[in-house]
Amino acid sequence: MSKALLQLDGVHTHIGSYHILHGVELAVPAGQVTMLLGRNGAGKTTTLRTIMGLWRASAGSVDFDGAPIHRHATPDIAQLGIAYVPESMGIFGDLTVRENLLLAARCAKRPADIDTQRLEWIFGLFPALKKFWLYPAGKLSGGQKQMLAIARAIVEPRRLLLIDEPSKGLAPAIVANLIAALRELKATQTTVLLVEQNFAMAKALGDTVAVMEDGRVVHAGAMQQLIDDEALQQRLLGLSLGAHQ
The missing domain is CATH 3.40.50.300 (P-loop containing nucleotide triphosphate hydrolases)
Incomplete structure (x- = not known):
């Protein structure tokens, strides 16, 4: 081990x-x-x-x-x-998918600052997030909200x-x-x-x-x-x- x-x-x-x-x-x-x-x-x-x-x-x-x-x-x-994805998911329903990820990307002040390669990797894991990039997170399905919650946790490398x-x-x-x-x-x-x-x-x-x-x-x-x-x-x-x- x-x-x-x-x-x-x-x-x-x-x-x-x-x-x-x-x-x-x-x-x-x-x-x-x-x-x-x-x-x-x-x-x-x-x-x-x-x-x-x-x-x-x-x-x-x-x-x-x-x-x-x-x-x-x-x-x-x-x-x-260390990142935490709670059972409640903890996303901001009134913000878009993009805005939720931007808040989680501590080193980014605007969407263009998010690591493009890592963002494309996340879209590869969860294609729905790219499709609904500008949608309010509160309008996503339960599964899509869970994908967003995990994506927020990994938008930057975590240990x-x-x-x-x-x-x-x-x-x-x-x-x-x-x-x-x-x-x-x-x-x-x-x-x-x-x-x-x-x-x-x-x-x-x-x-x-x-x-x-x-x-x-x-x-x-x-x-x-x-x-x-x-x-x-x-x-x-x-x-x-x-x-x-």
Whole structure:
């Protein structure tokens, strides 16, 4: 296994009076896709938001490339090259596709400043964004909005992507398109931590996997091990990956 780009050690997170994360241990290897799985309410989204500094860890440490970041403000974490695609997608519905991407391109003050080669690469991943370049983002379909959310995260090179349930509520054909796009992104050696409930996507993309339950990581290892062991799938997730081909 390659060196961990992101490491969580003993992370606890409280939200108000609620104790959500209970000592999370998680390693995300550089250049790989790590799937974060678990039943609803297991703490997956809280883990991503804690990494991003949107919620502050009350104990433990979050290290990125060997340096602690758990006391950093969210903008400072983003400046390190970490991007977050929330489950809500976080796009600006009243702005056009172009304006949404321009806001995410930190070094660009106008559309012409966006790296043309990278923009064409994004259009290759998500052709609909080129077609609807001047459309208000709020008028896009659900799948197109998800494509835009991911495109915003990668409009500039990022070292780590945190993506929360990108396939939720999408038609199978759109999910297949997302899998293809994320596979191409994976080929660029971008490190990804991906929360998913769609096990076909997990199987298609994951190199490593961590399974959460009640605010803890209860299993971590190679994705292939989980794919090959239906008893382990049933014990950890209550489901069989084989039933979600």
